[in-house]
Amino acid sequence: MIKQIYLAPELATKRGLTEGLLERLGKVVILAGPNGSGKSRYLKLIQSISQYNTKDTAKRIARQQSKLPYLNSELGLTKNEARQLEIQNDISESESIIQELKQEIELYKRTIFSSSHTDTPPSAVVLDYPAANSLAINARDMSPTRLKESVGSTTTPGLQSAFSGMHTYCTHVAQSMYHAKHPLMTESNKAIQNQQDADTFNQIVQSLLGGKLGFTLEETEVLPTFRGRPLVIHELSTGERLLLAWAISLHRQQQALSNAIVFIDEPESHLHHDACIRALSKLRDEVLGPDGQIWLATHSVPLLAWGGLDAVHFVKDGSIKFAGNTVTSVVESLLGGKDGKDRLSTFLSDADEIAFMEFAVQCILPAGVADAKTGDKQQVQFTEVLNQRLASNQHVRILDYSAGKGRFASALRERFASTTGNEALRERLNYFAYNDPRFIEPDEKDACKARVAALEQPGSIEEYYWESMAQLQATHRHEIDIIVLCNVLHEIEPDDWIRTFRDIDELLAPDGVLVVMEDLLPPVGELPNKRGYLLLDEFGPGLLFDAPKSVKVLQKRENRLLAAAIPKALLSRVTPETRSSALEHLMSFSRERVEQIRAEVSNSPSHRLGREHAHYAMLYTNASIALTSLR
Incomplete structure (x- = not known):
């Protein structure tokens, strides 16, 4: 394994490259950069360096040196001037070759500074x-x-x-x-x-x-x-x-x-990234051995993520350097600049939100509406409210509290469109969206109204999209059957919890229910308010509403997607004391998870555990700050 390598200018400039020093190299080394940046040329340069054998060069020197005594002897014996000139040229050529080879040895001696192979060069394998x-x-x-x-x-x-x-x-x-x-x-x-x-x-x-x-x-x-x-x-x-x-x-x-040094130029060519990563992982983990090493030239962002930050070196305009804290620039160069990176981030964020909203709709809709292919019996274990009202041909009113861009409405529409037998239900189900104007951007508002309108409910959009809680309560007081908080509760400051639940209580029908849905392991961190996000697990709502046995967990999928139902009768039971109990539980649970992860990571460190550790450490901090400020 090459641990450190110096790319001397005498070698680099021949390939249109600049010198560089690569240090602290690990099992995988990735040369990343856009097309034409020089990453393939650097890969071939490093390949040639790794294959260089000083002993072979020494043998070549010895062969040239062995010629000199014979040539000098012949030069002293011959009287033919033409032959003398020919021999002198041969001597000069051999001496020149010897000098060049000695310089070459000195050059390569200062090229690979550190390698786990000291006596002989590692075998180099090119997987083209x-x-x-x-x-x-x-x-x-x-x-x-x-x-x-x-x-x-x-x-x-x-x-x-x-x-x-x-x-x-x-x-x-x-x-x-x-x-x-x-x-x-x-x-x-x-x-x-x-x-x-x-x-x-x-x-x-x-x-x-x-x-x-x-x-x-x-x-x-x-x-x-x-x-x-x-x-x-x-x-x-x-x-x-x-x-x-x-x-x-x-x-x-x-x-x-x-134990070979393996060189691969753009391994993602013609392969799906997942398949490519599986092949590379097998090579790294099961074949290479302790001293083997993979060198990749790539412009694939998934391969960068596979190799990790410590593996990435940025190649641009014929120069090379460790990416380190400039990895964002590397990613931008591969995605078409900052706009390209932002588009991908938005796309991935939207994909996460769509997946969560699909989960939310599956929790809300009763049997025969949720996707029958899932085989998840818990999907039909919703409160009796919805089924009873549907059975009695009554209208069912759903309010999406803090609807944002209206993703829930979009997921609801997709579900209706993709599942048969929904016509009757669609006619008897009304969807309403509420957004606090203080926290909604104009483009988000427009997106939400467009998605609500796409449901094609009777009447105007103003009947279904609301930004005034007072007006919404005046129009639909005690009429809403289900109010959904999708990834919302964790963003509300604890100071506002009691007021928020009273507002919801005013809207819910006597047998209505609040459904709280949260992603307990969000893909990205956030600071929605000055005290940070607070994610209650499946036991937190029971403590918050002072009724651990009455709060029903509808689903907990993949140990992270949580849906819990809270009957209307419990909403008025939130007090400063129950709020503190829920926050204290969150602190205790988060501390436990941090301790468990630290014990686990000592044996098997991973990116996933690192993210979870940061997440629970932040939850512990946020809950602690909230408790201190509320006392």
Whole structure:
């Protein structure tokens, strides 16, 4: 493993690059930058440095030096002037070569400052993808001897050998599986070994391609199958062929790849990022060994995330440096500037919100409306209010409290459009949205009104979109059946909890219910108010409303998406004392989680645990600040 490397100007300028020093290098090193930035040239430069062998150069020097005594002796003996001139030129050439090689050794000595390989250079393996016109040899066109040779060639390091021998090796695996089941071969040690080898290879194929190799008989010929069909290489997609080559390389070239320095230029080419990452993870975790190392040149943001911040080096305009705290600039350069990064952030944020709203709608709608394919029985365990009112052909009124952009309305519309048998329900369900004008931007307001209008409810949009709580209460006092707080409660300051629940109490029908939905592990942090966000778990609402057994948890999915139902009768029970009880519980639980995560992370650190640790530490701090300020 190369731990530190200096790219000397004498080597870099030949490739149109500038010198650079890469330090504290780990198991994965990523050279990231836009097209034409020089990352592939740097990768080839580092490859050439890693393959440089001082001993080989010393042998070349010795060969040149061994010529000099003979040439000097011949020079003293010959009387022919033309021959003398020729010998003098040969001597000068040898001396020049010796001098250049000695300078080369000195140059490379100061290039790799630190490597876990001290005596001999590490083996370097280049995993280049085959050319677009490369063909896999068809095993059916081969004699047994040629088939055996082709299978053997797949151990040669590189994806090209794995690709060209793809069909022959898969045929060999199929034959091994067939022979292992043959009555005359079941006790053979070789057959057992070949079957074990085939099983190991199939595990890799399953993990990368989601299928396994098998075999079939065509008369007396054993042929490979994949996913239950005859394996015909040209019928596979480009990505499938490359993944199969990856599988063969990882399996057949383990000896060559073990403790090697592996160079890959744009591994994401022709591959889905998830598949590419699975292949790279197998290489890193199961094949490379303790001293192996992966060097990647890429402009893939998912690969940057896979490698981690410590692995990323930024290449721009022929220069290279550790990305570090400038990783934002790296990402922007790959996404079309700051606007591109902002568009992606917005897209991902919107995707998270859409997914949460889909969850929210599934919790609200009764049996026959929620997606029957989920198989989640808890989806139909909503309060009796909705079902009773629907059964009696009454209108059901739902208020989306602090509706924001109206994502819930959009999810409701999508659910109606994608599920049959909803016409009657749609006619008897009214959706209302409320936004506090202090916290809504004009574009958010417009988006919300557009989504409410898309529900095509009778009447004007002003009947369904509200920004005045007083006017909403005057119009629909004690009429709303369900009020939904989707990712809202954690944003409300505890000082306003009692007032907020009284406002909701004024709106709810006598048998109405408040549904609180929260993502207990939000994807991004936020500071919605001066005291920070406060996320109550499934036990928090019971303490807040002083009725632990009366607050019904409708769902808790993936240990993070929570939906809880609070009957109207409980809303007036919130007091300063119950509020403190809920906050104290939040503090205690958050402290417990921080301690548990710290114990867990000491054994198995991960990005996920780091995020959770920061999240619960922030919850503990926010709850502590809130309690102190309320006392």
